[in-house]
Amino acid sequence: MxxxxxxxxxxxxxxxxxxxxxxxxxxxxxxxxxxxxVVYSGQALGGAFLHSNGWGLFFEKAKILSIYKLWFWEVQTANMSSPRQVKIQNSAYPDAKSYYFGKLNSMQVFRFGTGMNRRLFRKNNLRCVEVDAVYSAGASIAAVKPVWLEIIPANSEQIPYSAQYDPTVDNPSNIYGGASFFDGLNQLRLYPGGYAKLGLNFDYANKYNTLKEIETGIIVDVYPAVIPIMAYVKNNQVFVNLYISFGFGKRWY
The missing domain is CATH 1.20.5 (Single alpha-helices involved in coiled-coils or other helix-helix interfaces)
Structure with missing residues (x-):
């Protein structure tokens, strides 16, 4: 019992x-x-990206319109190098600084735009990846700074001095190396233009209120004038780049 x-x-x-x-x-x-x-009211994220001719940083803030659509504005900055630029060093001077021979200007791009995310595949549980189509457009401003180098004079003292690179005079034998970044800042020139971006966004976060995203796509910058980055080659006013970005952020109610 x-x-x-x-x-x-x-x-x-x-x-x-x-x-x-x-x-x-x-x-x-x-x-x-x-x-x-739950339809969150907004989200924000930031991160870094690589593109065909350099790398950059971005910040994005969005208003969530529904579980399938959001509107965002973004700010980006990226350097824009030339695929033709090659770094060399004057072999006659073992302690000489390296530099990009033939590079006329360095170029930094600042983008300010707005766009939409449209959901293609929704995250049904936390083990899934959410996929969005992304498109945006806006203003693109190129900040262009002349390249300055340390030049070896023809006199007997041969003490290098800083000067703006002149492809008609300077050559690998009389260039000692790159000068200070601050040389030429007072000659900075701005080129206003526009950009458009199209991509796919993958959110793999393991919480609904957090964002862990990888985005890949194409981005095009267009300017009204040719931007002279390199000597001896054809320069462009349209820059087409593939990119991949990595972003982290939060959603809120």
Missing amino acids: KAQKIFFSGLISLVFLSGSLGAQNILTQLQNDKDQN
Whole structure:
């Protein structure tokens, strides 16, 4: 009799424990379903990206219009190098600084734009990856600074001095190396233009209110005039780049 009481007590406890665990699992599932169906009001993220001719940083803030669509504005900055530039060093001077021979100007791009994310594949649970189509456009401003080098004079002292690179006079034999970055800042020139971006965004975060994104696509910058980056080659006013970005951020109600 005592053994039967112990058995039934244990059985009842097991039933209650199973029911409690089942209820907890149901509540957890309901909470997850609630989280994935909640329409957050906004989000923000920042990060870095690589593109065909350099790298950059970005910040993006968005208003969530629905679970399938959001509107955002973005700020980006990126350097724009030439695929033709090659770094060399004057072999006659072992301690000479390296530099890019033939480079006339360094170029930094600043983008200010707005765009849309449209959901292609929704994240049904936290093990899934969400996929969005992304497109944006806006202003692109190129800040262009002349390249200055340390030049070896023809006199007997041969003490290098800083001067703006002149491809009609300077050559690998009379260039000692690159000058200070600050040389030529007072000659900075701005080229206003525009850009357009098209890409795919992949969100792999393991929480609904956080963002961990990889984005890849194409971005095009267009300017009204040719920007002289290199000597001896044809320069462009349209810059087409493939890119991949890595971003982290948060959503809020």
